[in-house]
Amino acid sequence: MFPVALTGGIGSGKTTVAHLFHELHNIDIICADQVAREVILSPKVIEAIVDEFGDTVMTNGMIDRKVLRSIISQDTSARTWLNNLMHPIIRQQIELKLSKSQSIYTIIDIPLLTTATLTNYPYIKKIISICASMETKLDRITARDNQTTSQALLMIQSQISDDERRTFSDFIIKNDGDISELTPQINAIHHSILSFLNGTS
Numbered sequence: 001m002f003p004v005a006l007t008g009g010i011g012s013g014k015t016t017v018a019h020l021f022h023e024l025h026n027i028d029i030i031c032a033d034q035v036a037r038e039v040i041l042s043p044k045v046i047e048a049i050v051d052e053f054g055d056t057v058m059t060n061g062m063i064d065r066k067v068l069r070s071i072i073s074q075d076t077s078a079r080t081w082l083n084n085l086m087h088p089i090i091r092q093q094i095e096l097k098l099s100k101s102q103s104i105y106t107i108i109d110i111p112l113l114t115t116a117t118l119t120n121y122p123y124i125k126k127i128i129s130i131c132a133s134m135e136t137k138l139d140r141i142t143a144r145d146n147q148t149t150s151q152a153l154l155m156i157q158s159q160i161s162d163d164e165r166r167t168f169s170d171f172i173i174k175n176d177g178d179i180s181e182l183t184p185q186i187n188a189i190h191h192s193i194l195s196f197l198n199g200t201s
């Protein structure tokens with residue numbers, strides 16, 4: 001088992017890059033956002049969130065992720081409360097999935113990795129960060145999520161900067177250009193990890 005974290009700001013391209021690692025090199029991917037989407041379906045989690053934020057966060061018996069996203073993007077204490085509820089459960093699920101992974105290394109897409117939260121993942125061996133300019137991220141988030149620029153900006157500002165991510169990363173992927181520009185960067189990182197695993201670097 002060789003867990004490799006993939007991180008980056010909202011809209012930086014983590015999902016896109018993770019898919020490419022899988023397609024090009026058959027690497028197993030564990031996605032913390034996907035795990036969060038499963039965790040938020042649990043009746044106990046739903047009950048706790050509704051207790052905290054009220055009925056407006058519910059639509060048809062489920063948490064309305066759009067409404068919750070809007071709340072946590074504007075309110076630091078709401079974000080901290082949600083993180084404290086969900087992150088330990090998400091981490092447990094990630095570890096379970098990791099124990100089942102069979103690929104030569106495993107990529108865990110963790111959006112909210114920081115120097116502090118890294119201590120919760122002591123098993124991570126390498127870290128890949130995706131960087132993209134503020135303008136690129138804003139364009140991609142507003143197009144993908146049908147959000148206003150100011151809503152997207154709030155989410156970006158709630159996270160650490162690319163400069164901070166660089167301080168704890170082993171590899172950087174630049175994603176301001178075309179999708180085709182990702183493949184050579186991914187191939188180079190893949191080969192570097194393989195060399196490390198083979199003891200040749």
Ligand SMILES: CC(C)(COP(=O)(O)OP(=O)(O)OC[C@H]1O[C@@H](n2cnc3c(N)ncnc32)[C@H](O)[C@@H]1O)[C@@H](O)C(=O)NCCC(=O)NCCS
Nearest residue numbers: 009010032033036065066068069079083086090111112158
């Ligand atoms: C708030 C929720 C319901 C919004 O759902 P939605 O489908 O709109 O967004 P999605 O899950 O695709 O997340 C998109 C991105 O938002 C950002 N984001 C999500 N939660 C947070 C947070 N608590 N703080 C800062 N950024 C966040 C991340 O960059 C993430 O990649 C959802 O993100 C969630 O459950 N968040 C709490 C759990 C969490 O922290 N997940 C992030 C990875 S562990």
Ligand SMILES: Nc1ncnc2c1ncn2[C@@H]1O[C@H](COP(=O)(O)OP(=O)(O)OP(=O)(O)O)[C@@H](O)[C@H]1O
Nearest residue numbers: 009010011012013014015016111140144177178179
């Ligand atoms: N190089 C690129 N060229 C054009 N579009 C891109 C590129 N990279 C990513 N995108 C698009 O930008 C959007 C954001 O990318 P993606 O969903 O991979 O980011 P993410 O980091 O996983 O986002 P989030 O933090 O919200 O989960 C998507 O719609 C994706 O298709």
